[in-house]
Amino acid sequence: MLITILVSAGAVAAVGLVLGALIGFTAKKFEVQTDPKIEAVQELLPGANCGGCGYAGCADFASAIVTKDADPSGCSACSDAMLAKIAEVTGKAAGKKEKMTAVVFCSGSFSRSTRAADYNGILDCRSASIVAGGGGKACRFGCLGYGSCARACPFGAIEIRDGLAVVHPELCRACGKCVNVCPRKLIRLVPASARIHVYCNSLEKPAKRRKFCKNPCLACRKCIRTDETHMQMQGGLVRVNYSNPPDPSSFLDQVKCPTGALQAEEVHRKLEPFKPAEPAQKKEESK
Amino acid sequence: MDTNEILMLTVGAILVNNVVLSRILGICPFLGVSKRIETALGMSGAVVFVMTLASFVTALFNRFLIARTFTINGQTVDLSFTRILLFIVVIAALVQIVEILLKKFSPSLYVSLGIYLPLITTNCAVLGAAELNADASRGLISSTVFGFSTGVGFSLALLLFASIRERLAISRIPKAMQGTAIALVTAGILAMAFMGFSGLVK
Numbered sequence: 001m002l003i004t005i006l007v008s009a010g011a012v013a014a015v016g017l018v019l020g021a022l023i024g025f026t027a028k029k030f031e032v033q034t035d036p037k038i039e040a041v042q043e044l045l046p047g048a049n050c051g052g053c054g055y056a057g058c059a060d061f062a063s064a065i066v067t068k069d070a071d072p073s074g075c076s077a078c079s080d081a082m083l084a085k086i087a088e089v090t091g092k093a094a095g096k097k098e099k100m101t102a103v104v105f106c107s108g109s110f111s112r113s114t115r116a117a118d119y120n121g122i123l124d125c126r127s128a129s130i131v132a133g134g135g136g137k138a139c140r141f142g143c144l145g146y147g148s149c150a151r152a153c154p155f156g157a158i159e160i161r162d163g164l165a166v167v168h169p170e171l172c173r174a175c176g177k178c179v180n181v182c183p184r185k186l187i188r189l190v191p192a193s194a195r196i197h198v199y200c201n202s203l204e205k206p207a208k209r210r211k212f213c214k215n216p217c218l219a220c221r222k223c224i225r226t227d228e229t230h231m232q233m234q235g236g237l238v239r240v241n242y243s244n245p246p247d248p249s250s251f252l253d254q255v256k257c258p259t260g261a262l263q264a265e266e267v268h269r270k271l272e273p274f275k276p277a278e279p280a281q282k283k284e285e286s287k
Numbered sequence: 288m289d290t291n292e293i294l295m296l297t298v299g300a301i302l303v304n305n306v307v308l309s310r311i312l313g314i315c316p317f318l319g320v321s322k323r324i325e326t327a328l329g330m331s332g333a334v335v336f337v338m339t340l341a342s343f344v345t346a347l348f349n350r351f352l353i354a355r356t357f358t359i360n361g362q363t364v365d366l367s368f369t370r371i372l373l374f375i376v377v378i379a380a381l382v383q384i385v386e387i388l389l390k391k392f393s394p395s396l397y398v399s400l401g402i403y404l405p406l407i408t409t410n411c412a413v414l415g416a417a418e419l420n421a422d423a424s425r426g427l428i429s430s431t432v433f434g435f436s437t438g439v440g441f442s443l444a445l446l447l448f449a450s451i452r453e454r455l456a457i458s459r460i461p462k463a464m465q466g467t468a469i470a471l472v473t474a475g476i477l478a479m480a481f482m483g484f485s486g487l488v489k
Binding site: 003004007011012015016019020022023026027030031032122123124127277 | 348352357359360362364365366368369372373376377379383384388389390391392457458459
């Protein structure tokens with residue numbers, strides 16, 4: 001009995017000892033030297049692994065910064081202070097970058113848009129967009145409101161309010177994940193300094209745009225006539241000239257957009273019902 | 288061993304006695320990394336790799352140390368009761384060494400398997416495969432084949448489950464059932480479905 005205990009204890013101890021020595025030996029013998037800078041840079045990166053830089057994640061980007069000379073400002077999620085610190089660690093000058101933000105070019109929330117169908121399928125924009133009826137809203141170009149972009153956002157910057165995706169610019173780091181996921185191609189990255197946008201992406205005939213939505217851009221060009229340097233046509237759509245964005249407070253008063261598609265970002269986010277500046281308000285109750 | 292035996296062993300380990308769905312081993316990674324197919328694929332690769340290797344090495348240990356009886360001073364000493372203890376030590380050490388070697392010699396493989404390897408060092412499915420081999424007193428080759436096919440069976444179950452969970456994530460589920468609750472129910476139904484394979488191989 002005693003000898004069994006002794007032998008088994010000895011065997012287990014010996015195996016453990018040999019294996020431990022083997023691990024120690026291989027760890028020393030086949031050690032891989034990594035640059036301590038890589039770890040330091042990785043600490044400074046946001047760690048959201050959003051992939052906005054084009055690398056496989058923050059760790060991959062950190063090693064690319066140190067070993068392959070990648071530009072740290074490729075990280076759209078980094079603040080300028082963090083970039084400066086990374087530049088300090090790597091000993092390279094950090095490039096300046098303009099802060100961008102994602103904008104959903106639609107104002108058709110459930111209460112503002114006409115519904116053409118009831119959608120009971122999978123609650124995902126990409127699924128909704130491939131079935132007939134395209135997710136319920138009559139407008140074929142507007143936001144579906146099932147939140148594919150919100151789920152794709154690694155920073156939680158997109159909120160679905162009343163069936164409309166709304167970007168919170170203070171949280172948005174412009175990684176571009178939502179841009180790729182939106183089946184309606186409604187989201188674009190624009191300079192964050194622009195605080196005013198034309199929230200419509202519809203290419204329907206203007207009469208239909210009006211029928212389907214309470215705030216469509218009818219491409220009446222009123223804003224362009226007001227100031228051609230700030231606004232421009234892009235195909236059939238009016239867009240803010242993002243290289244020279246207008247000032248939100250004064251420009252809106254000057255233009256008096258008849259449909260309210262041209263809105264300040266803060267107002268759009270709150271989804272307050274639009275009150276036209278002119279008293280001539282057409283009744284659109286007939287269905 | 289002939290091809291017929293290998294076929295029986297393989298089909299038996301993958302479908303009939305699936306390590307997750309009928310032996311209920313390795314539930315932790317089965318629930319833990321099955322939210323997305325990509326991570327499930329990485330985990331599957333790591334499990335197949337480790338299980339094959341661990342089955343071989345533990346079979347080696349079993350044959351030359353544990354299953355033997357030694358005679359010392361006229362007394363016979365049987366070490367078989369230390370089997371679990373020795374197996375888990377051997378598997379853990381093996382995975383550690385493999386990880387170090389991978390990092391050195393195959394960085395690309397290390398990147399794709401790296402984060403999953405430490406997770407399965409002491410996984411019960413890996414230990415289970417080794418134990419089952421020892422219980423059935425299989426030889427070196429058939430142990431390795433069994434380890435490999437058990438790993439493939441694990442991967443099959445994991446990938447099936449991950450693809451179901453990806454669909455579950457976007458469907459309407461009552462609030463109380465969301466998350467792990469519905470996943471466990473799904474796993475149960477999947478296990479029942481795999482019961483249909485019983486009797487395929489003796």
